[in-house]
Amino acid sequence: MPRNTLNRQxxxxxxxxxxxxxxxxxATRAAxxxxxxxxxxxxxxxxxxxxxxxxxxxxxxxxxxxxxxxQQPMARDLRTLAALLEVxxxxxxxxxxxxxxxxxxxxxxxxxxxxxxxxxxxMAELAVGMLHRALGAFIEENANLAVAIPKxxxxxxxxxxxxxxxxxxxxxxxxxxxxxxxxxxWVIHNLxxxxxxxxxxxxxxxxxxxxxxxxxxxxxEEDLDV
Amino acid sequence: xxxxxxxxIETRGLNIFYGDFQAVKDISLQFERNRIxxxxxxxxxxxxxxxxxxxRMNDFVPSAHATGEVLYHDQNINxxxxxxxxxxxxxxxxxxxxxxxxxxxxxNIAWGAKMNGFRGNTDDLVEETLRxxxxxxxxxxxxxxxxxALSGGQQxxxxxxxxxxxxxxxxxxxxPCSALDPIATLKIEDLMRELSQNYTIIIVTHNMQQAAxxxxxxxxxxxxxxxxxxxxxxxETSLIFTKPKDQRxxxxxxxxxx
Numbered sequence: 391m392p393r394n395t396l397n398r399q400x401x402x403x404x405x406x407x408x409x410x411x412x413x414x415x416x417a418t419r420a421a422x423x424x425x426x427x428x429x430x431x432x433x434x435x436x437x438x439x440x441x442x443x444x445x446x447x448x449x450x451x452x453x454x455x456x457x458x459x460x461q462q463p464m465a466r467d468l469r470t471l472a473a474l475l476e477v478x479x480x481x482x483x484x485x486x487x488x489x490x491x492x493x494x495x496x497x498x499x500x501x502x503x504x505x506x507x508x509x510x511x512x513m514a515e516l517a518v519g520m521l522h523r524a525l526g527a528f529i530e531e532n533a534n535l536a537v538a539i540p541k542x543x544x545x546x547x548x549x550x551x552x553x554x555x556x557x558x559x560x561x562x563x564x565x566x567x568x569x570x571x572x573x574x575x576w577v578i579h580n581l582x583x584x585x586x587x588x589x590x591x592x593x594x595x596x597x598x599x600x601x602x603x604x605x606x607x608x609x610x611e612e613d614l615d616v
Numbered sequence: 617x618x619x620x621x622x623x624x625i626e627t628r629g630l631n632i633f634y635g636d637f638q639a640v641k642d643i644s645l646q647f648e649r650n651r652i653x654x655x656x657x658x659x660x661x662x663x664x665x666x667x668x669x670x671x672r673m674n675d676f677v678p679s680a681h682a683t684g685e686v687l688y689h690d691q692n693i694n695x696x697x698x699x700x701x702x703x704x705x706x707x708x709x710x711x712x713x714x715x716x717x718x719x720x721x722x723x724n725i726a727w728g729a730k731m732n733g734f735r736g737n738t739d740d741l742v743e744e745t746l747r748x749x750x751x752x753x754x755x756x757x758x759x760x761x762x763x764x765a766l767s768g769g770q771q772x773x774x775x776x777x778x779x780x781x782x783x784x785x786x787x788x789x790x791x792p793c794s795a796l797d798p799i800a801t802l803k804i805e806d807l808m809r810e811l812s813q814n815y816t817i818i819i820v821t822h823n824m825q826q827a828a829x830x831x832x833x834x835x836x837x838x839x840x841x842x843x844x845x846x847x848x849x850x851x852e853t854s855l856i857f858t859k860p861k862d863q864r865x866x867x868x869x870x871x872x873x874x
Contacts, residue, residue, distance in 0.1 A: 392799060392802030392803050392805075392806055393802055393806070394806045394809065395805070395806070395809055395829065395830070396829075455858055456854040456857075456858055459828060459854075459857040459858045460828040460829060460853060460854060460857050461828070461829055462825050462828070462829065
């Protein structure tokens with residue numbers, strides 16, 4: 391079957407996207423872990439290693455542009471490359487969220503802060519799980535799997551709301567720690583946004599399979615009921 | 617002619633004239649081994665003239681003469697001591713229009729090889745080269761069939777097989793797909809990629825999309841104000857088609873010139 395070069399290079403880019411995705415998953419887990427452990431060295435590492443994610447994003451973008459320029463992709467191939475470009479950007483931004491969470495740990499240092507860790511951990515696990523499955527569906531171009539994933543975002547929104555009220559209560563109860571407790575709002579915000587970006591990946595999967603572009607869960611950050 | 621050289625072929629200050637007219641001017645180019653290099657550019661920029669200089673096909677044009685060097689295994693092939701027939705065995709050529717002999721598929725391959733002194737098992741040679749040219753599966757059941765009964769794309773792959781049968785090092789291709797439909801074209805491009813593991817391929821093409829798809833390196837030629845061909849830019853294909861350095865290259869590949 392013709393187009394071996396295009397197929398081979400496309401597969402290489404897809405592999406790189408999967409690697410970038412696993413780097414983001416790992417960074418998110420590690421960053422959230424440092425909120426509890428207050429391992430500041432680890433937090434600094436996560437913070438600094440976002441640079442590697444950024445560099446990988448640019449390398450992937452360059453590879454996609456070269457593929458577009460040299461291989462003249464059409465129809466599904468073109469949609470796949472356009473979607474890869476989009477997903478690449480989403481992953482890089484998710485990496486920034488992980489970096490932001492690591493920065494919160496660095497800011498808090500060893501200060502005693504009462505954080506809603508149960509909700510934060512659950513949000514992180516759910517978001518990372520969604521991301522993992524969304525990337526699998528994306529690479530397999532499985533639209534049926536992809537449409538189911540954004541629905542899980544409801545659970546993340548619930549956890550966000552619970553964590554949000556807990557943080558507010560803590561601010562009222564212990565005003566002296568308000569500076570640090572306030573930082574927890576960043577954390578839950580980042581995790582909530584991460585799940586939203588997973589939905590964007592799922593939208594691109596449907597786009598590859600059907601050519602249709604639409605918003606899946608209809609919930610942007612600004613729609614959030616807080 | 618067998619000592620190793622860094623490049624498959626190299627030109628230094630190559631000028632080619634047809635009578636008084638200078639067709640190409642001062643071409644210095646190095647062709648990497650086991651890579652596909654494309655030469656692109658508008659009509660009349662001398663790309664085919666340069667390609668034909670690599671196995672002295674310009675010898676057949678009485679008014680043509682060259683100055684400068686074409687180095688192959690560190691030897692200038694224009695030197696009188698070089699046997700042009702032997703040279704063309706090592707540097708084979710595939711032309712624009714498929715030109716199989718009006719003989720059977722089998723004989724198309726066996727003939728040239730025998731004339732070049734092949735002494736081995738001809739059946740094996742025919743099978744091996746047809747496999748290398750990705751044609752074996754389509755023709756193996758009737759090798760005695762006339763080559764002229766094949767489709768254009770199959771004929772071109774047969775011509776590639778015929779070129780391979782004399783064990784060349786370099787394959788020159790002059791617009792090898794311009795007479796073929798798009799699918800046959802893509803098959804030849806995949807074949808080129810396969811062959812580049814064992815051969816150096818230099819292709820001249822009008823079709824810059826083909827150069828983009830199929831080659832590792834691209835040389836862009838254009839016509840100078842005095843109408844001689846000059847080389848503007850030579851680089852990795854991925855760079856030529858995404859970040860060309862010269863405005864003339866940019867204008868050509870974006871379709872704003874020519």
